[in-house]
Amino acid sequence: MITYILLLLILLCIIQFAYTRNLKKQAVEWLEDLKEIRSNPQQKIFTKKSGIFADITFELNSILKENRKQLLLLEKSDIANKQILTNLSHDVRTPLASLIGYLEALDNNSADDTREYIQISYKKALALKSLIDVLFEWCKISSNEQQYQMDYYDINELTREFIIDWLPLLEKKKISFHVNIPDNEWLVLIDKAAYKRIINNLIQNAIYHGECSNIAIHIEKNEDKIITAVFNNGYTIPEDKLPYIFDRLYKCDISRSDTGTGLGLSITKELIAAMKGTISVESAAETGTTFTIIFS
Incomplete structure (x- = not known):
């Protein structure tokens, strides 16, 4: 009986030794991979075996992938x-x-x-x-330092309030201005200053970069969504340029003049996104250019 117990203990020791040796070997290989990653950040860690080191390798590769994205x-x-x-x-x-x-x-x-x-x-x-x-x-x-004072505002009244400031300039430049804003009170959770900046940016973009003769603003409600459309009949934005129109510093030859910073529409999109809204643009020679803002 004692002999069998001794043999069993010896067998367990051998298995433990082999397991420990295998772990040590994997640890050495893993260390070499980590050293390689230091010299080549794009390198991944590979392992052919399963077990704790395979799990660690998987998690570490996920972390490295996320860090590379950042x-x-x-x-x-x-x-x-x-x-x-x-x-x-x-x-x-x-x-x-x-x-x-x-x-x-x-x-x-x-x-x-x-x-x-x-x-x-x-x-x-x-x-x-x-x-x-x-x-x-x-x-x-x-830098995410922009502070937003979110509150419920009547978007119809607010929009009318902001566009009044543009009327003298539009008259001076002989740009016709059409407004289709309901008298209903439609409350939307937004930052008042940010929304003013959005409306101002879109009107300013139409005047100075679109070189239009007609601007129109339309607000409607579709179920729980408030849709604000800002139209101008100025220069058409080419179809291949539309996906990039909100990118930082992007200036296409037609939609943005060389005098712009290339930040106006990018700032507009960032402000809308911060208020949980979306903005899109459509442009065609027959129908003009329309920026559509949607708040829920």
């Missing part, structure tokens, strides 16, 4: 932010140089028409402020 997003974001700064610095130089020139003329009393030079300087200063505001706004949004 690194790629960070790299793209870094490239985009650098491009934003490059574009804005280029856009700032021209009005800044012009502004300095007019101010120097005023300071040296060499201005032909002092009042005209002051008015031009004021416009250049406003252009600079607009560029800086866009940059600050985008930085806050991209």
